[in-house]
Amino acid sequence: MKRVLFGRLPGILYVLCFYFVLANSVNAQTVPFRYALIPENPRPGEPVTVAVSAGSNARSAVLMMGGQRLTRAAFFFVPADGEAQSFMTAVLAVPATTRPGRAQINIESAAGIIGEIVLHIAEREFVSETIDLNETLSSIRADPDPQKTAESEYLWAILTRTGVDIYSFGTFSPPVTSTRRTSFFGDRRVFRYANGRTDTSIHAGVDYGVPKGTPVSACASGKVVLARFRIVTGNSVIIEHLPGVYSLYYHLDKIDVAEGVMVSAGTILGLSGATGLATGPHLHWEIRVSGENADPDAFISRPVLDKDAILGKISN
Numbered sequence: 001m002k003r004v005l006f007g008r009l010p011g012i013l014y015v016l017c018f019y020f021v022l023a024n025s026v027n028a029q030t031v032p033f034r035y036a037l038i039p040e041n042p043r044p045g046e047p048v049t050v051a052v053s054a055g056s057n058a059r060s061a062v063l064m065m066g067g068q069r070l071t072r073a074a075f076f077f078v079p080a081d082g083e084a085q086s087f088m089t090a091v092l093a094v095p096a097t098t099r100p101g102r103a104q105i106n107i108e109s110a111a112g113i114i115g116e117i118v119l120h121i122a123e124r125e126f127v128s129e130t131i132d133l134n135e136t137l138s139s140i141r142a143d144p145d146p147q148k149t150a151e152s153e154y155l156w157a158i159l160t161r162t163g164v165d166i167y168s169f170g171t172f173s174p175p176v177t178s179t180r181r182t183s184f185f186g187d188r189r190v191f192r193y194a195n196g197r198t199d200t201s202i203h204a205g206v207d208y209g210v211p212k213g214t215p216v217s218a219c220a221s222g223k224v225v226l227a228r229f230r231i232v233t234g235n236s237v238i239i240e241h242l243p244g245v246y247s248l249y250y251h252l253d254k255i256d257v258a259e260g261v262m263v264s265a266g267t268i269l270g271l272s273g274a275t276g277l278a279t280g281p282h283l284h285w286e287i288r289v290s291g292e293n294a295d296p297d298a299f300i301s302r303p304v305l306d307k308d309a310i311l312g313k314i315s316n
């Protein structure tokens, strides 16, 4: 199988390199193959959009570093008015633990790797914090519980599902009007239990320090795929926006939407609270991309499915 690698090249070389060679495994003929990669130097936590022409047989995009698979996302079809304007795209999230440096995205068909794109992960610093948990919260977090296990398996099955429906093309809006944040995406956390033992984790979303009863709204249009109580996250709502892209709202005092309904950006999902594992009233807002935690701020600052930008790159 023939492959061509691309690195960081300036100006005209870059344009020339938007072609990579797709090997036809049956008769060894090669077909010119174009792609778009946005952004080209993502930071840990950032979503990365990979797009290829609609005629390709791309099935999944796999982010690799140092020979290790970091994350994978399935391609989905994005229709457009003209046949030539349609494309296939996959949205990945660079894991928050990724080191800066050279990485690679493998484009895979059912038969194997059909293209490789080299990219560079930019450096990013995260804050550290220690959280003291009382006995009740220590128990919620640390005690084994079959119900908790069942809930996390159910959640994982939702978050790793890649549908076909595109509900939102635009940027996301913050779910509350308050800008007061008590925790940030990617915070390195140490939980100190009531018995003195500790455990570490990485904060998966953004915490807004809003009082109990604050209206929480959908960040973009989509379909409610979960609206129920969970032991760790309390009253929880999950919305599907794009194939593999979900927003999550935790610790609500009250849920005002039902599973299966469609919502628009700004639709009230419920009221904030402190249910589940919460040391005080706040809204935990999280975005998942093919199961991986992604930085919600990246979705506020730009659309992950910017048709014009993607088509501009594929056709140039």
Ligand SMILES: [Zn+2]
Pocket (backbone or CB within 6 Å): 183, 203, 204, 205, 206, 207, 283, 284, 285
């Ligand atoms: Zn949180």
